[in-house]
Amino acid sequence: MSAGTIELRKAKLSDAKTWSRIRLRDRRYLEEWEPTVGGAWGDRNSTFAWPPQWSALRALARRGQSLPFVITLNGGLVGQVTVGNVVRGALCSAWIGYWVGRHVTSGGVATAAAALVVDHCFASAGLHRLEATVRPENSASIRVLDKLGFREEGKFLRYLDVAGDWRDHLCYALTVEDVPEGLVSRLRHEGRLSLP
Numbered sequence: 001m002s003a004g005t006i007e008l009r010k011a012k013l014s015d016a017k018t019w020s021r022i023r024l025r026d027r028r029y030l031e032e033w034e035p036t037v038g039g040a041w042g043d044r045n046s047t048f049a050w051p052p053q054w055s056a057l058r059a060l061a062r063r064g065q066s067l068p069f070v071i072t073l074n075g076g077l078v079g080q081v082t083v084g085n086v087v088r089g090a091l092c093s094a095w096i097g098y099w100v101g102r103h104v105t106s107g108g109v110a111t112a113a114a115a116l117v118v119d120h121c122f123a124s125a126g127l128h129r130l131e132a133t134v135r136p137e138n139s140a141s142i143r144v145l146d147k148l149g150f151r152e153e154g155k156f157l158r159y160l161d162v163a164g165d166w167r168d169h170l171c172y173a174l175t176v177e178d179v180p181e182g183l184v185s186r187l188r189h190e191g192r193l194s195l196p
């Protein structure tokens, strides 16, 4: 992987400008894969849209329902990775979702960011299972899940409203037993990433 140094951190209120710039610029590439939400893309991704989103993410995190991170590459924000719908008890499960700016794609950024999050979820956050749902047409995201070792478990028909229609999604999952050595360590041994 050649992209550079990838780190995860909490979102900051001051991320508004960079977040908005990337999301407005990359609308066509992101909108195809993201859940349909009311309102115009330009409004939902303007700098003014960030404070309420940031605040909602923080509130969910404080309630233990989500683990939201921004992804930085060489110190600059390039995307987000979020663990959502955290359910405890006998499930100890959640979903994982991610996006990165088009300018950094195919450099291993999403794979490394998701691996860091998976390790955190399994080693520190007490989760047992992570699920990812992806449109069958989203080859790049499926490749990320393959590299991470998520297994395809089935297909959800007309599962999620994405880009204005109910889309089928493949369900991928990983449980803690699948990665006893941790994902970062596994990817390191496969030569897919290196530690500083």
Ligand SMILES: CC(C)(COP(=O)(O)OP(=O)(O)OC[C@H]1O[C@@H](n2cnc3c(N)ncnc32)[C@H](O)[C@@H]1OP(=O)(O)O)[C@@H](O)C(=O)NCCC(=O)NCCS
Residues within 6 Å of the ligand: 029, 030, 033, 098, 099, 100, 101, 104, 105, 106, 107, 108, 109, 110, 111, 112, 133, 134, 135, 138, 139, 140, 141, 143, 144
């Ligand atoms: C999916 C996404 C997060 C991948 O991010 P990324 O940082 O480029 O991911 P990585 O570089 O770690 O891995 C991408 C892999 O897909 C491959 N790839 C990229 N475009 C592809 C395509 N059209 N068809 C097949 N493979 C593709 C890359 O070559 C790479 O594989 P490799 O390492 O074997 O060469 C990014 O494309 C994105 O943000 N897309 C829009 C939002 C989105 O789809 N989110 C996920 C919703 S489920």
